[in-house]
Amino acid sequence: MSAVQKGLLAAGSEKAPPQLPTSGSFHPLLAWSPQARCPEFGPSHPSARFLTAHQSLPSSSMAPLGMLLGLLMAACLTFCLSHQNPKEFALTNPEKSSTKETERKETKAEEELDAEVLEVFHPTHEWQALRPGQAVPAGSHVRLNLQTGEREAKLQYEDKFRNNLKGKRLDINTNTYTSQDLKSALAKFKEGAEMESSKEDKARQAKVKRLFRPIEELKKDFDELNVVIETDMQIMVRLINKFNSSSSSLEEKIAALFDLEYYVHQMDNAQDLLSFGGLQVVINGLNSTEPLVKEYAAFVLGAAFSSNPKVQVEAIEGGALQKLLVILATEQPLTAKKKVLFALCSLLRHFPYAQRQFLKLGGLQVLRSLVQEKGTEVLAVRVITLLYDLVTEKMFAEEEAELTQETSPEKLQQYRQVHLLPGLREQGWCEITAHLLALPEHDAREKVLQTLGVLLATCQDRYRQDPQLSRTLASLQAEYQVLASLELQDGEDEGYFRELLGSVDSLLKELR
Numbered sequence: 427m428s429a430v431q432k433g434l435l436a437a438g439s440e441k442a443p444p445q446l447p448t449s450g451s452f453h454p455l456l457a458w459s460p461q462a463r464c465p466e467f468g469p470s471h472p473s474a475r476f477l478t479a480h481q482s483l484p485s486s487s488m489a490p491l492g493m494l495l496g497l498l499m500a501a502c503l504t505f506c507l508s509h510q511n512p513k514e515f516a517l518t519n520p521e522k523s524s525t526k527e528t529e530r531k532e533t534k535a536e537e538e539l540d541a542e543v544l545e546v547f548h549p550t551h552e553w554q555a556l557r558p559g560q561a562v563p564a565g566s567h568v569r570l571n572l573q574t575g576e577r578e579a580k581l582q583y584e585d586k587f588r589n590n591l592k593g594k595r596l597d598i599n600t601n602t603y604t605s606q607d608l609k610s611a612l613a614k615f616k617e618g619a620e621m622e623s624s625k626e627d628k629a630r631q632a633k634v635k636r637l638f639r640p641i642e643e644l645k646k647d648f649d650e651l652n653v654v655i656e657t658d659m660q661i662m663v664r665l666i667n668k669f670n671s672s673s674s675s676l677e678e679k680i681a682a683l684f685d686l687e688y689y690v691h692q693m694d695n696a697q698d699l700l701s702f703g704g705l706q707v708v709i710n711g712l713n714s715t716e717p718l719v720k721e722y723a724a725f726v727l728g729a730a731f732s733s734n735p736k737v738q739v740e741a742i743e744g745g746a747l748q749k750l751l752v753i754l755a756t757e758q759p760l761t762a763k764k765k766v767l768f769a770l771c772s773l774l775r776h777f778p779y780a781q782r783q784f785l786k787l788g789g790l791q792v793l794r795s796l797v798q799e800k801g802t803e804v805l806a807v808r809v810i811t812l813l814y815d816l817v818t819e820k821m822f823a824e825e826e827a828e829l830t831q832e833t834s835p836e837k838l839q840q841y842r843q844v845h846l847l848p849g850l851r852e853q854g855w856c857e858i859t860a861h862l863l864a865l866p867e868h869d870a871r872e873k874v875l876q877t878l879g880v881l882l883a884t885c886q887d888r889y890r891q892d893p894q895l896s897r898t899l900a901s902l903q904a905e906y907q908v909l910a911s912l913e914l915q916d917g918e919d920e921g922y923f924r925e926l927l928g929s930v931d932s933l934l935k936e937l938r
Contacts (some may be wrong), residue, residue: 456660537542553578559605657687659698665689666704669711676716683708683722687729696730696737705730705740712749713764720753721762724769731772747773747783755792760802767796767805771812778840781816785845790853797858806862807870813855814877816846821880847884856885860895863902868926871902882936892938899937903930 547560556577562568566581648655663923668674669682686708690696699705708730711723727746730737741747750773753766774780792902793813797806814918820841827838850856861883882889889895906927913921 480840482744499862501886510841512693547683549579549581551581553580635878657904658692658695659702662686662689662695662699662704663702666699666702666707670707676718680718680722683711683719687722687726690726690730693734696734699730700737700740705737706744709741709746709749712746712753717759717762718759721765722752724753724762724765728765728769728772733739733776735777738773738780741773742777742783748787751784751789751792754796760805762804763796763805767808767812771808771815774812776819778837779819781844781846784839785849790849794853794855794858797862803865803870807865807867807873810859810862810877811873811909813846813850814873814880816844817850817877817880820844820846836848847881851884851888852883855891856881856888859885860889860892860898863866863895863898868922872926872929875926875933878933880930882933886936896937898932899930899934903927903934906930 432479433487497512543558545560547554547556547562547566549563549566553571555571555574556562556579562579565582566579568577570576571578645655649704658817665682665686669686674682686699686704690699696705699708705727708723708726709720710733712727714720714723727741731741746769750770754763754770758766774784793809796802797809821843823838859874859877862869863878865871865874878889906923909923910921910927913923916922
């Protein structure tokens with residue numbers, strides 16, 4: 427045996443079979459077969475065929491071949507051992523394995539928690555720790571304790587919590603209901619609510635279909651009848667065109683104005699009338715030589731001016747105030763003056779700039795002449811009512827400024843530029859108002875008494891110098907005492923005549 431063979435035999439002594447023979451051409455390494463140690467090497471394996479084919483080589487060429495075979499056998503031995511014990515050679519990721527194990531534990535804990543019986547937490551006025559899986563009632567106050575890391579809960583509002591539970595609290599057996607039971611019950615509840623909602627919607631839709639017809643059918647019917655559906659804006663444009671057309675008759679113009687008045691009562695429609703120039707067309711209608719045109723033009727303007735500041739401003743700039751005063755100052759039918767006075771009142775109310783322009787244009791003189799005409803008692807009551815409204819507007823503006831403690835609000839500054847009370851005293855309205863107290867209607871007397879009350883601070887000295895006013899007040903006092911006593915007998919403690927009697931008594935007391 428050569429030295430190389432002895433060295434190879436010594437290196438593989440641990441793995442080689444015991445009691446190897448050493449005679450002749452038998453080589454100890456060739457006697458050990460790969461099939462003996464590694465079952466993966468069958469007779470057809472290339473390594474096995476290689477060893478078998480070279481068993482008959484002479485001893486002189488065994489040294490280099492022995493080294494090569496030694497290396498090959500070491501590789502085969504390592505391969506066999508790795509397949510037999512994969513855990514000893516496999517590379518593993520400790521972090522990944524730890525994460526997967528943690529996830530498996532959390533999933534298992536969640537499954538165990540989901541399978542547990544749902545426990546209801548009963549809050550008190552003190553903070554209590556919440557255990558996992560406990561159900562918290564609505565209205566509870568829940569917080570996370572940063573010191574302990576636990577969730578805590580308590581009652582938030584005692585009264586609110588009691589009201590929520592009043593008549594609705596159920597005795598829940600925690601040993602009966604699980605979280606899965608509650609989930610399934612909630613799913614069934616949602617399905618039932620959706621079914622009921624769908625049924626209600628279908629019933630409502632069916633009812634609507636029975637009561638109303640689709641717009642397509644209505645349009646079809648209107649087309650068959652040659653009826654065109656128009657918006658309010660389109661209708662007003664058509665009416666203005668008819669009124670402004672020279673080919674329209676007087677009746678057609680009056681009809682157009684009459685229909686237009688119906689639409690401009692709405693604030694938006696009145697502003698739309700302004701937007702396409704229809705307002706100025708109606709204002710110019712006040713210059714017509716036909717009294718009916720003036721009357722119905724003023725009727726439309728009065729409806730458009732009412733509580734519509736934007737339209738009021740445009741009317742002042744369009745010269746409506748001057749035209750209205752001219753009609754009142756000239757000889758016109760009483761019906762026309764009624765409508766013109768209505769338009770004037772709508773233009774002046776809540777518009778201090780228009781009131782100042784009214785005074786500059788001599789509006790008080792025009793109204794005084796109107797009231798003093800014979801047969802204009804109805805207009806006189808309306809004029810007195812207008813003056814009462816204008817005086818009280820300014821008083822309310824000053825009171826509002828005092829309550830809000832604003833020294834110079836814009837609204838108050840505008841009213842302070844309207845010197846109405848001095849103008850009334852200069853134009854003799856103290857005496858005119860006192861003489862109107864002789865009107866027979868109780869409603870007219872009520873309005874005159876109210877106006878006398880607001881003018882008392884301005885006209886008190888003239889009221890005391892008027893003996894006729896004192897006699898009229900004494901006569902009214904006696905009359906209303908009788909009427910108030912009759913009301914009292916009928917069970918009316920605060921009747922209409924009793925209020926009038928109180929106004930008369932108050933004036934008499936101030937004038938003594």
